[in-house]
Amino acid sequence: xxxxxxxxxxGKGLHALGTHLLVELRDCNAEIIKDLKKVKNIxxxxxxxxxxxxxxxxxxxxxxxxxxxxxxxxESHLSIHTWPEYAYAAVDIFTCGDIIKPEVAASYLIQQxxxxxxxxxxxxxxxxxxxxxxxLPHKITDPQLEYV
Amino acid sequence: xxxxxxxxxxGKGLHALGTHLLVELRDCNAEIIKDLKKVKNIxxxxxxxxxxxxxxxxxxxxxxxxxxxxxxxxESHLSIHTWPEYAYAAVDIFTCGDIIKPEVAASYLIQQxxxxxxxxxxxxxxxxxxxxxxxLPHKITDPQLEYV
Numbered sequence: 546x547x548x549x550x551x552x553x554x555x556g557k558g559l560h561a562l563g564t565h566l567l568v569e570l571r572d573c574n575a576e577i578i579k580d581l582k583k584v585k586n587i588x589x590x591x592x593x594x595x596x597x598x599x600x601x602x603x604x605x606x607x608x609x610x611x612x613x614x615x616x617x618x619x620e621s622h623l624s625i626h627t628w629p630e631y632a633y634a635a636v637d638i639f640t641c642g643d644i645i646k647p648e649v650a651a652s653y654l655i656q657q658x659x660x661x662x663x664x665x666x667x668x669x670x671x672x673x674x675x676x677x678x679x680x681l682p683h684k685i686t687d688p689q690l691e692y693v
Numbered sequence: 694x695x696x697x698x699x700x701x702x703x704g705k706g707l708h709a710l711g712t713h714l715l716v717e718l719r720d721c722n723a724e725i726i727k728d729l730k731k732v733k734n735i736x737x738x739x740x741x742x743x744x745x746x747x748x749x750x751x752x753x754x755x756x757x758x759x760x761x762x763x764x765x766x767x768e769s770h771l772s773i774h775t776w777p778e779y780a781y782a783a784v785d786i787f788t789c790g791d792i793i794k795p796e797v798a799a800s801y802l803i804q805q806x807x808x809x810x811x812x813x814x815x816x817x818x819x820x821x822x823x824x825x826x827x828x829l830p831h832k833i834t835d836p837q838l839e840y841v
Contacts, residue, residue: 562776562783567818601763603763605749615765615770633819639783670717
């Protein structure tokens, strides 16, 4: 019998401020992930599919090929970097709150980029409490509570 | 004796297209991470410290407080999301190539945001080969090699 019981329970999961999906898109359609306009439209659509609120968009094409892009959303961000020469794209979907569905965005991207060998790792970011019954809101709405 | 020996060797590490640092900045100076101008300047300076080539910058302040920001660099990106009410900031530093030093950027950010309890996890992104002797370049420079 252990001397110390942790306050959190295995299997319940810890509360965190953010959810971060690391999406590895291997064996994509290289013609799609080398096209700036297509990559941009697909990432923006993925944000909308996940019910995100888009704040800013920035996409850039590199020489000889490869796209980097960001969609800043009110709930955090989506990012992509593509290597058409390897048919590979690295996507990050960082979200906060309970309304947005990052997994919907991930599924959409896998489908649209035609990745035949995708993988997703889900991370929690900002685990600040070991109390499973303590909910950490995305943003405190009452400024009175600031720095409690 | 195992029937199958993997072609990669333990401890040598696998070659990847990108290096991704997940930086958890806990117990920051809340006055700094709630200040849009300061957060922006610090992240831009971190990119410069790491010898990155800045391509685009986008920072936004949320109500009642909290900053989201992106620095797109030729070598991928830096991102930040701050929760001043929890003295917490989540930073991602995604880089490609051998010249840039993401760990320098991470150290700089820890120092500038005065994080008393930081942590860093280093991930590899785009592990496409099991051959440790095969170097994967950031970008192929000869278009003839496209889609080999």
